[in-house]
Amino acid sequence: MKTYSGKSVYGGIAIGRIHVYKKNESMVRREKIDNPDAEMERYERAKAEAVAQLKGLYDKALKEVGEVNAAIFEIHQMMLEDDDYNESVENIVRTQHVNAEYAVASTGDNFAKIFAEMEDEYMRERAADVKDISERLLAVLGGGSAGAVQSQEPVIIAADDLAPSETVQLDKDKVLAFVTVHGSTNSHTAILAKTMGIPALIGTDVELEEIDGKFGIVDGLEGKFYVEPDEELLAQMREKQQAELAQKEMLQSLKGKENVTLDGRKVMLYANIGNVKDLPKVMQNDAGGIGLFRSEFLYLESDHFPTEEEQFQVYKTVAETMAGKRAIIRTLDIGADKKCDYFGLEAEENPALGYRGIRICLTRTDVFKTQLRALFRASAFGKLAIMYPMIISVDEIRRIQEIVAEVKAELTENGTPFGEPEQGIMIETPAAVMVSGELAKEVDFFSIGTNDLTQYTLAIDRQNPRLDEFYDPHHPAVLRMIAMVVENAHRENTWVGICGELGADTELTEEFLKMGVDELSVSPNYILPVRKRIRETNLEA
Amino acid sequence: MKEFKYVITDNEGIHARPAGELVKLAKTFASEVKVAKDGKEADCKKIFALMGLGVKKDQEVCFKVTGEDEDAACEALEQFMRENL
Known part of the structure; x- marks a missing residue:
């Protein structure tokens, strides 16, 4: 048995014969x-x-x-x-x-x-x-078709490197995994392999002349490639593969299916992401849209205020990739706990209750306007929506709309094309819950951020482990708040989503649907498990 | 002949995707379209030549458009550059 190491591009385990391409x-x-x-x-x-x-x-x-x-x-x-x-x-x-x-x-x-x-x-x-x-x-x-795999049984493809056209045209039923000697995580091949969901190792120190036709195992979870494995390892890997496959198959069978309950109630199921790099995961998991795109990475990964152009390129990529599906981008939600040096924010006693989110945007309007201009321009390329965080009052929305009006006037004056995105707010403060009826008149949608809402409602700092015994994520106070928000919103024809961790909690899916929640936004990995739960639910039972 | 200058703001420069789109756009016009950078000049209707210029962020390129539809071509190209690069 020989063991090689590589960089895993996509997890999963493949066992089979090796075909050197x-x-x-x-x-x-x-x-x-x-x-x-x-x-x-x-x-x-x-x-x-x-x-x-x-x-x-x-x-x-x-x-x-x-x-x-x-x-x-x-x-x-x-x-x-x-x-x-x-x-x-x-x-x-x-x-x-x-x-x-x-x-x-x-x-x-x-x-x-x-x-x-x-x-x-x-x-x-x-x-x-x-x-x-x-x-x-x-x-x-030469009369042949490029890259076709001739073998009858599915194989592990090993190659020096694979061109994008070679990866995409391989008959997927015949390919168990990719192992390449070269290639980078940014190469088209790596991205495609990832989106196609095939285990793949790149930069593997494998000797191609030695392995053609031999039996092998690709462990994409550990980044290992075993050639001619011994019985013990084989048995162990088969077990690991079975467990993974059973779960994956169950979930894969849900791709392309509707998010609909047994009694016919449909709900939008979107993904939460924090970087453009996560876009393939959104597609892979068959999300209906993006319910929360945290724009902070643009600021945190930079050593200067990201320019309008830098932001525009990112938002445009999101809009185009989603190709007509809704993508909700949350404006800058930065504060003393998540900070960039160039913002020059002072340390605070109590950052969760401090100078953060929309409060920064409304006082540093130059920073806010740069982001809004980029967002409005990118909206011309797809179905973007804009979401404002940490709202507590109607007055804040009015102030935002004044700034939005200025931004649009400037764009019009310069002849720069822009779209008309939907605009909504995060409901994550008890204040916003209490005035949600008034807020709903001002915006297109709400998205309930349950992490902060829970922390503010229960007055429990989630960073403090000593409070764990008091923390109840299903506290009736929080659930009643959510129900209240939905009711107030629907009265004004405003739709409501949940984008906090609670949205992925399948113990609550049924309750949320009964409340009338219109959209759930969860990490890409949770899309299919939540879809499964929705499809098993009967609201009339 | 009409010409305009543009400084690239995109982080990756004129990379494959926008180069492809730029060639596609240039080909819709009858005019000859040249792109120049640091004294090197390329035909904007040829993707290898255009990518071969290796235009990066913060570099200035000059478009020279000659032909019957040069006004429309210039305007469309300039708008494309502003929006994409």
Whole structure:
């Protein structure tokens, strides 16, 4: 038995035979031809076929992994149709009287070199795209289909590296896992593997010549790759795999299903995320939208106030990736406990009751306006909604709306396009609960932040472990508050979601539905378990 | 000929995705569209040439548009740059 280590891109366990994936590149021979016109015709046909394949891949990826990740295949099409690339191929064929395969391979190498020599790491990685399109052309010219796995049984694919088109076109029923020697966590392949939900290890120290056809185990949870495992390990891994599979299968079977109770009541089930990097998880878990996108990471991961452009790019990515599904972005909710040095906030005795959230936004309007401008502009690219945190009064909403009006007037004046996002507020203070009837008249939606609401209602600091015995997450005071908010909101046709931890508490799902909660927003991992609970619930029983 | 200058604000520069979109947009116009950076010039309708410029954040590029629809092309390209890069 041999054990290798790699960086896991996606968890899960795969057990099976290893197939070492080899590219076609080594097979290109330089051959003299007599008729360059005929050879160019052959090239043009191959190019048309390759472009058609890429269109197919684009559609497949669009469905499986979303527009942002699929875009690479559109770019590959453009690369194939690039004048410089095609002129280079034609030039080689006509002046050297050689076969199209050789011309394509030479051109691909030359263009890849341009990228490989660039300073920028991102651009250097694009050399792989050039190789990818060239290999696709070669595969078509050779009459084979690129990257198809020939084996009958599903296998663990091991390779030096995999191009994005290679990963996405593999027949998923035939692939148990990926193990690659190269690749980065930011590569298209890693992102695609993750969104497709296939266990994958990258940067693995494996010796490819040694393992083809052998039996292996990929442990994506631990980042290990075992070749020819012994009986004991195999039994142990099978057990681990069974437990994982049973859970996963049960949940996977819920993908694409509606969030509907046995008696027909539907509810929106959204995801909470805190970084653009989490977007694939939203798609993987089949969330109907994003119920809470915490924008703090933009500020916390930066050493300066994030500019309007920096923020706009992020929000636009979210809007486009969600492709028409609602994405609620919460404006900056920073305070003395989550702080950035450049804000220059003073330490406070009691940060939970301190200078935070909307209170900062309403006093530092320059910071707030930058974020609002970015959000309104990005709203032109999808269905964004804006949510304001820590609200306690109607007056605060009026002040926000004055600032929003200024922002919109400025954008209009500059001729900058913007959308009209829905606007809502977090209900996370007992004050907001008590005046929720009035607040509901001012906004499109509420989202109840149960973590803070519970802490403020019970007067229990959750950071203090000595208070654990007094802490009851299901305290009737909190539940009655939620019921009260829903009732007040619905009177004004304002919809209500829950985005705190309580939203994922399946012991309460039925109660929330009975109260009339319209939306539950939970961590991506909880989407399917909560969907399961919803579908087992009968509100009329 | 019309021209305009633009300083890139996007963190990743003219990377694959916007380069692809920019080429797509440039191809919708009959005019010739050139992009110049530090004395190097590329045809904006060719994705390899455009990406080969390696344009990064905070760098200035100059668009030179020549042809019958140069006014419309300039306006569309400038708007695209402002919104995406």
